[in-house]
Amino acid sequence: MNSIASVLVVEDDHKIAQVLIDYLQASGYQTAHCDNGTIALQRLRSEAFDLLLLDRMLPGMDGVALCIALRQFSTVPVIMLTAMIEEDDKLDGLEAGADDYVCKPFSPREVMARVKAQLRRSLLSNNAEPSSSLFEINAENMSITLQGQVLALTPVEYRLFAELIKHPSRVYSRQQLLNVASEDYRESGDRTIDAHIKNIRKKITSVKSTSTIAFADCLQSVYGVGYRFELPVSY
Numbered sequence: 308m309n310s311i312a313s314v315l316v317v318e319d320d321h322k323i324a325q326v327l328i329d330y331l332q333a334s335g336y337q338t339a340h341c342d343n344g345t346i347a348l349q350r351l352r353s354e355a356f357d358l359l360l361l362d363r364m365l366p367g368m369d370g371v372a373l374c375i376a377l378r379q380f381s382t383v384p385v386i387m388l389t390a391m392i393e394e395d396d397k398l399d400g401l402e403a404g405a406d407d408y409v410c411k412p413f414s415p416r417e418v419m420a421r422v423k424a425q426l427r428r429s430l431l432s433n434n435a436e437p438s439s440s441l442f443e444i445n446a447e448n449m450s451i452t453l454q455g456q457v458l459a460l461t462p463v464e465y466r467l468f469a470e471l472i473k474h475p476s477r478v479y480s481r482q483q484l485l486n487v488a489s490e491d492y493r494e495s496g497d498r499t500i501d502a503h504i505k506n507i508r509k510k511i512t513s514v515k516s517t518s519t520i521a522f523a524d525c526l527q528s529v530y531g532v533g534y535r536f537e538l539p540v541s542y
Contacts, residue, residue: 312357312426313337317347317373318388319365323411327360330415331422344368348376356383358425360418363389363400371403378404384425388413397532401480408478424476441522441538444469453522456514463488464507467500471526471536480533504534 314331318324319342328338339356341347345367351359359377363370370387377385387405389397400408407421443452449465451458451472460468470487471479479487481500488503508523527537 311337313339313355314358314360314422315347315350315354315356316340316360317344317365317370318342318360318362320362323362323388326415327418330419334419334422336422342366344370344373348373351377351381351383358422359383359385360422361385361387361405363387363391371399374400374403374405386418386421386425388418398480398482401478401532402483406474406477427476441525442472444472453511453514458507458510458514460507460510464503464510467503468507468526471534475536475538478529478532478535484533500533504528 312335314336316324316327316331316338318327318340321342324340324342328340331338339350339354341350342365344365347361347365348368361370361374365373368376370389374385374387377383385405385407387400387408388411389400389408390411391397397408397410406425409418409421441453445451446469449460449462451460451465451468458468466487467484470484471477484500488500504526508526511523511526514522525536525538527535529535
């Protein structure tokens with residue numbers, strides 16, 4: 308995968324951009340670079356990339372606006388790079404459609420780890436069923452099975468868990484998950500989602516299995532933001 312995956316780096320600080328490009332190329336990725344948000348959007352409309360490293364503050368069009376426009380025609384994974392570390396700033400990026408974020412100053416090795424995770428998620432999503440050997444989703448009867456055993460999920464729990472399973476490694480804010488739950492939940496507080504996730508974890512752990520894998524650990528908390536679904540390493 309590394310030898311063919313292409314990454315567009317959208318960053319107006321050329322020193323930072325070059326560091327990212329050097330690390331990406333050392334990892335075997337193809338790279339391209341833009342230092343202007345408007346030009347980057349034009350390239351994204353005409354060229355195919357496997358992942359986007361996107362600075363938040365850009366000339367022409369900022370990263371949030373670019374991400375919103377991008378999501379009108381593309382599902383390419385987006386990792387947002389930002390010097391704005393306030394929780395609301397991070398949530399703005401996720402709400403705009405970014406899959407993950409990294410705060411500046413950052414470790415290039417951390418960025419590479421996140422790139423690999425997002426490309427893995429994208430590869431799984433492009434296959435017929437991203438986690439068919441672990442969790443299986445049946446949209447017709449709104450059920451999810453774990454190793455052949457049906458989880459006793461409520462409709463809201465099903466919608467939340469199914470959304471997370473379909474997009475491994477993607478970070479969802481609590482507000483995004485409230486929107487997934489149903490229109491009636493959109494004005495609910497963050498604790499509503501926390502309670503549902505807690506219940507889903509309990510129902511996962513109730514499944515009898517001879518495996519040593521802690522399946523409930525697949526639902527991971529992302530501090531200050533929300534949750535993500537991560538497949539066990541053995542899968």
